[in-house]
Amino acid sequence: MVTRSAVGLGAAPLILYIAIDLRRPLPSESEGRFTISRRAPEKVFTDETVLVELTASNRGDDIERLHLSDQPPYLAKVVRGAPSLDASLKRDSEVTLRYELAFREPGQYEFGITSFGIGSLFGLSEKTFAFYSPFSIRVYPKLLTPKLTPVRARAFAWAGTTPSKYKGGRLEFMNIREYAVGDRVRDVNWKASARMRSRLVNEWRVERGLDCVIIVDLFSDDLPRVGEWSARGDVIEAAYELANSFMTSGNRVGMLVLGQLLHKIRPGFGMKRLRTMVESMIDSQEGDVWNVEHAEEYLADFFRKQYIRRKGTLFFVSAGANMRLLNAVASLAKKGFVCNTVLVNYLETEGSALLERKLLDPKGEELGLRFARAELEWVESKLASHSNVFEWSRERGLVELRRPTA
Secondary structure (H helix, E strand, O other), rough: OOOHHHHHHHHHHHHHHHHHHOOOOOOOOOHHEEEEEEEOOOOOOOOOOOOOOHHHHHOOOOEEEEEEEOOOOOOEEEEEEOOOEEEOOOOOEEEEEEEEEEOOOEEEEEEEEEEEEEEOOOOOOEEEEEEEEEEEEEEEOOOOOOOOOOHHHOOOOOOOOOOOOOOHHEEEEEEEEOOOOOHHHHHHHHHHHHOOOOEEEEEEEEOOOOOEEEEEEEEEOOOOEEEEEEEEHHHHHHHHHHHHHHHHOOOOEEEEEEEEEEEEEEEOOOOOHHHHHHHHHOOOOOOOOOOOOHHHHHHHHOOHHHHOOOEEEEEEEEEOOOOHHHHHHHHHHHHOOOEEEEEOOOOHHHHHHHHHHOOOOOOHHHHHHHHHHHHHHHHHHOOOOOOOEEEEEEEOOOEEEEEOOE
C-alpha cells in the first residue's frame, strides 16, 4: 500500500511501471511476423573455421527485449563468439547473431531448432517461440600429407596387374631395337636412326597399376570414443589419402565402407570415382551391423570378378586392434589375396580428448600410451604373418611397419 511517507511516494512510480509492464500484451508469433534466416558455407574442411549468421527480422510491433539462441550441430565446437544474443528489435528492422564453429570429423551436419524469446521491458513477462531453420553443412577431410608417388608406392612393394593410365602408361626406358611394322612413329629414336642409318625405336616397360579395394572399418566396437571425440575422423582421413594417392597415379580402386550402412564402390579409374568414395565416407556413420569379420562375403557378393581371379590387392583401414580384423586378413591371405593393413594411430588425439575432459592426468596419459603401444605391437606381429602392415598418423602420414614373415 502506498502511504504519504517519502518511501511510499518514491515507490509509486516503480509500482506503476510494473503494473504497466505486466498488463502490456506481448506479440504472438503470428502477430509479430518474425522470420529467421541463416547463412553459412555449405561445404568446408575439417578444423576449418566456419562463420554462422542467424538473422531475425521483425515486421510487427516493437520488441523491447529479445533473446535469440541457436543450437549448433552435434560435434561442432564453438571457437569464437556465442550462439545466443540479447537485444531489442524495432518494427521493420532485423538483428544478426554471428559466431564461428569448427568441425573435427567429416560428415553432414544439420542445423535445426532456433529459440526466439520475447520479453517485456522489465522482463516480468516473457514468451518463447521455437523456429525451425534447417541448414546443412558437409564437412570434407583434408589431405594432411603429400600423395604417394608411383616410385614410393613401388617401394612399399605394391605391385600392379593392370595397365596404368598414369602418364600414358609408361614407366621407364628399356632398350633400342629395329623398327617393326606396327610401331608408333612417336617411339622412333631419330638421333640413333641417323647415326646407324637404320630406323630404330625405343622400347619402354609398361607401368602396371594397382587393382585394389580399400576396406574402411567404421564398426562401432572398433572405433575408440571419448565423449564427443571418436577415431572415425582419423580413419576416414587415412582412407581418403590412400584412395587419392592411388587414383591420381592412375590406379584402379574400389571401396567398401563398413558401419551403420554398407557403402560399396566398384573398382575403376578417375577422379569422379574418387569423389564418389569421399561422399560415401562423409555419409557413413559408425554402426554395429557391418564389420570386417564378413569382408570375404562382401567381396564375393559385390566384387565377383576380382574375387574369382584373386588378382586384387586389399587395403584394410582400421583403428581397432581386434580379432575380427586378424581373422579376416588371415582368411583372405590364405585364399590368394595380397593383403595390406593400415592401422590408424589415434593415440595422440585420444589422449588430448581425455585431458580436455579432465578424465586423465599427464602421468596417467603416459602410462596409458605405454599399454596401448604394447597392444599395438602385439597386433602388428600377428598381422605380419599374413599382411603388409602400415601405420597412418596425422603427423607422419603412411609409414611401413612390417612385411609378411616367411
